[in-house]
Amino acid sequence: MQSRFISISEYPKGTPSRDIFQLQEQDLPDLGEGEVRVRNTWLSVDPYMRGRMSGQRTYIDPFELNAPMEGAAVGEVIESRSERLKEGDKVSHMGGWRDIAQLPDKAVQPLPNLDLPDQAYLGVLGMPGMTAWAGLNRVAELQQGDNVLVSAASGAVGSLAVQLAKAKGGTVVGIAGAKEKLEWLESMGIKAVSYRDKEAQQLTADLKDACPEGFDVYYENVGGVCLEAALNCLRRDARIAVCGMIAHYNETQPAPGPSNLAALIMHRARMQGFIVADHWQHYAQFLDEVGPRVAKGEIEHEETVVEGLEKTPDAFLQLFEGANRGKMVVKL
Amino acid sequence: MQSRFISISEYPKGTPSRDIFQLQEQDLPDLGEGEVRVRNTWLSVDPYMRGRMSGQRTYIDPFELNAPMEGAAVGEVIESRSERLKEGDKVSHMGGWRDIAQLPDKAVQPLPNLDLPDQAYLGVLGMPGMTAWAGLNRVAELQQGDNVLVSAASGAVGSLAVQLAKAKGGTVVGIAGAKEKLEWLESMGIKAVSYRDKEAQQLTADLKDACPEGFDVYYENVGGVCLEAALNCLRRDARIAVCGMIAHYNETQPAPGPSNLAALIMHRARMQGFIVADHWQHYAQFLDEVGPRVAKGEIEHEETVVEGLEKTPDAFLQLFEGANRGKMVVKL
Numbered sequence: 001m002q003s004r005f006i007s008i009s010e011y012p013k014g015t016p017s018r019d020i021f022q023l024q025e026q027d028l029p030d031l032g033e034g035e036v037r038v039r040n041t042w043l044s045v046d047p048y049m050r051g052r053m054s055g056q057r058t059y060i061d062p063f064e065l066n067a068p069m070e071g072a073a074v075g076e077v078i079e080s081r082s083e084r085l086k087e088g089d090k091v092s093h094m095g096g097w098r099d100i101a102q103l104p105d106k107a108v109q110p111l112p113n114l115d116l117p118d119q120a121y122l123g124v125l126g127m128p129g130m131t132a133w134a135g136l137n138r139v140a141e142l143q144q145g146d147n148v149l150v151s152a153a154s155g156a157v158g159s160l161a162v163q164l165a166k167a168k169g170g171t172v173v174g175i176a177g178a179k180e181k182l183e184w185l186e187s188m189g190i191k192a193v194s195y196r197d198k199e200a201q202q203l204t205a206d207l208k209d210a211c212p213e214g215f216d217v218y219y220e221n222v223g224g225v226c227l228e229a230a231l232n233c234l235r236r237d238a239r240i241a242v243c244g245m246i247a248h249y250n251e252t253q254p255a256p257g258p259s260n261l262a263a264l265i266m267h268r269a270r271m272q273g274f275i276v277a278d279h280w281q282h283y284a285q286f287l288d289e290v291g292p293r294v295a296k297g298e299i300e301h302e303e304t305v306v307e308g309l310e311k312t313p314d315a316f317l318q319l320f321e322g323a324n325r326g327k328m329v330v331k332l
Numbered sequence: 333m334q335s336r337f338i339s340i341s342e343y344p345k346g347t348p349s350r351d352i353f354q355l356q357e358q359d360l361p362d363l364g365e366g367e368v369r370v371r372n373t374w375l376s377v378d379p380y381m382r383g384r385m386s387g388q389r390t391y392i393d394p395f396e397l398n399a400p401m402e403g404a405a406v407g408e409v410i411e412s413r414s415e416r417l418k419e420g421d422k423v424s425h426m427g428g429w430r431d432i433a434q435l436p437d438k439a440v441q442p443l444p445n446l447d448l449p450d451q452a453y454l455g456v457l458g459m460p461g462m463t464a465w466a467g468l469n470r471v472a473e474l475q476q477g478d479n480v481l482v483s484a485a486s487g488a489v490g491s492l493a494v495q496l497a498k499a500k501g502g503t504v505v506g507i508a509g510a511k512e513k514l515e516w517l518e519s520m521g522i523k524a525v526s527y528r529d530k531e532a533q534q535l536t537a538d539l540k541d542a543c544p545e546g547f548d549v550y551y552e553n554v555g556g557v558c559l560e561a562a563l564n565c566l567r568r569d570a571r572i573a574v575c576g577m578i579a580h581y582n583e584t585q586p587a588p589g590p591s592n593l594a595a596l597i598m599h600r601a602r603m604q605g606f607i608v609a610d611h612w613q614h615y616a617q618f619l620d621e622v623g624p625r626v627a628k629g630e631i632e633h634e635e636t637v638v639e640g641l642e643k644t645p646d647a648f649l650q651l652f653e654g655a656n657r658g659k660m661v662v663k664l
Contacts, residue, residue, distance in 0.1 A: 245594045256588025264605030271603045273596030
C-alpha cells in the first residue's frame with residue numbers, strides 16, 4: 001500500500017519558504033504484529049513544529065530531512081494486527097503530515113466517546129487545549145478571581161485559555177491583532193486589546209486601561225512587545241506561564257528581550273516555561289473537566305480548515321501570518 | 333541633642349553624582365515614651381538603595397528629599413525610655429545614614445549573642461546574608477547536589493550564596509570581574525569566571541567549560557550579559573532566583589533584555605523575583621542555621637570598610653564600580 005507524505009528538503013533559516021516542502025510517496029511495508037494502518041482524516045499544524053525544523057535537538061528531535069514529518073492527526077483504522085484496535089476505530093496519533101499512517105498500536109489512542117467532531121481532538125480537546133489547561137492550572141496555578149492576560153488570545157491555545165480563565169471570575173484580557181479576532185474575544189466577554197503597530201509603552205497603557213488592577217496571571221504565547229507590556233502590568237506574586245514565543249520562531253538574528261525584567265523583582269513574580277508533554281499524565285483529568293463543557297457548547301472552539309494533504313505546508317506557514325482563528329487543521 | 337545625617341537634594345537620573353548628597357544636622361526632639369536613642373557605630377550601604385532614589389514608589393517608599401536617608405545600621409543604646417532596651421545594649425535597626433538615631437523600640441532589635449563583630453549583622457548575618465539564604469532556599473529551592481551559578485559572586489550577597497551552595501555538594505560557579513575577586517572565589521573552591529569584556533557568547537562558552545552539565549540554580553544579582561549567558565547554560569527544571577539586576581540600576585534608557593528567554597521553555601525553567609523583606613519571618617531560622625557556622629569560621633565573610641559618616645555617599649557610589657569585596661560598610 002502507498003502512503004503520500006510531506007517532507008522538508010532542508011532546515012530553513014528564518015521564515016520557511018514554501019518550496020522546501022515536498023509531497024512524496026512511499027510503499028508501506030507489510031503490517032507487523034501489533035501494528036495498525038490508519039487513514040488520516042484530519043491533520044494538525046502547530047507553531048511548535050517550527051522548532052523541529054531547526055535541525056537541532058531542542059526538547060524534541062528535529063524532523064528528518066526527506067522523511068515523513070510528524071504531527072498530531074486523527075483518522076480511522078483500516079487494517080489492524082493489534083488486539084486493542086479494530087478496523088473502523090477512530091483514533092488519534094502523531095503520524096500526521098501523511099494520508100496513511102502505519103504505527104505500533106501503543107502509539108495510537110482511541111478517540112474518547114463524546115459527541116464532538118473528530119478534529120476537536122486536534123484542538124480544544126487535543127494538544128492545544130491541554131496546553132491551555134496545563135499552563136493555566138499546573139504552571140500558573142490559576143486561582144478563583146485571578147485577573148488573567150493571554151497573548152495570541154484567539155489562537156488554538158489562547159482561545160481556550162481565555163475561556164478557562166474567564167470561568168474563574170476575574171477580569172480576562174486577550175491580546176490579538178485582526179479586527180475580527182478582537183470582535184470574537186469581545187463577544188466572549190473577554191476584554192480585547194490589539195498589539196498592532198504598538199510599541200511596548202502604548203500597549204502597556206492599553207492593558208492598564210483594560211485592567212487597571214493589573215494581572216495575577218499572564219499566559220504567554222508571543223514574546224516581544226507583548227511580554228514587555230505584560231511585565232509592566234503585573235500584580236504582586238504574579239505568575240507568567242511561558243507556553244511559546246511565536247514572535248521569535250522565525251528570527252534569523254536574536255532579537256533583544258524585554259528591558260524590564262526587573263519587574264519580576266518588584267512584583268515578586270514568577271516566569272516559568274513549560275512543555276505540555278511533561279503534563280500529559282493529567283490528560284484524563286483535563287478531558288474530564290473540559291470535555292463535557294465543550295460537548296455542551298459552554299466552551300466555544302473555532303477552527304480554520306484547509307483542505308488537502310498537499311496544502312498542509314500552506315496551512316502551517318499561515319500560522320505565522322496570524323491567518324487562523326482557533327485551531328488550524330487540514331482536512332483530508 | 334544633635335544628629336548629623338546624610339540626605340539627597342534631588343532624585344538622580346542615571347548614576348547619582350556625588351553632589352546630590354549633603355551632610356546635615358538636626359536637633360532631636362525629646363525622647364518619647366517607648367523610644368530609644370542609638371549611637372550608630374556601623375552603617376550599611378546596599379545596591380537596593382538606588383531604587384529608593386528614583387522618587388517613585390516601587391516595593392518600598394522613595395527617600396524623602398532633604399530628610400535623613402534610611403538604611404540598616406548597628407549601634408549602642410545611649411538613652412532609653414523603653415522597658416525592652418537599656419543603655420549600653422547593642423542593637424540593629426533601619427535608622428542609618430546618620431550618627432544618632434532616635435526610634436521607637438519596636439523598630440530596634442538587640443544583636444544576637446554570638447561571638448562576632450557587630451558589623452556582621454549588617455552583612456553575612458544581616459540583610460545581605462538573609463537575602464542569599466532566602467533566595468537559594470526559599471525561592472530557588474536549592475537541593476543537595478545542585479549545580480549553582482551566582483553572579484556578583486564576591487559581593488555581600490553573592491559571597492554567602494556561593495558558600496551556602498557549595499555546602500550542598502554540587503558544582504558552584506561564580507561570576508565576578510576583578511582578578512582578586514576571582515582569586516578569592518577559587519580559594520574557596522568555587523569555579524570563578526570573569527564577565528569582563530565578554531559578549532554573551534563568550535561568557536556562555538566559559539560557563540559551559542566551568543560546568544558542562546549546566547546549572548540547576550542561577551542566583552541572579554546582575555542582569556545584562558550574565559543573565560543571557562546563564563539562560564544558555566540551564567539544566568532541565570532549573571530555577572533562577574532574581575535578587576537584583578545591578579547592571580541596570582543606573583540606566584537612563586531601558587537596555588534590551590536577553591534575546592534567549594525562550595530557553596525557559598526548552599528547559600522548563602522558572603525565573604522568580606523576590607524581596608528579602610517578604611521572607612523576614614524566617615530570619616530566626618536563617619540565624620540558627622548560618623550563625624554558628626559563621627562564628628566557627630566555617631563561612632568566610634569579607635568586608636570593605638569606609639570610615640566616617642561624611643564618606644557614606646562615596647561608599648554607596650563605589651558599589652556600582654565593583655569596588656567592594658564582601659560587604660561594604662561605613663564605620664563611624
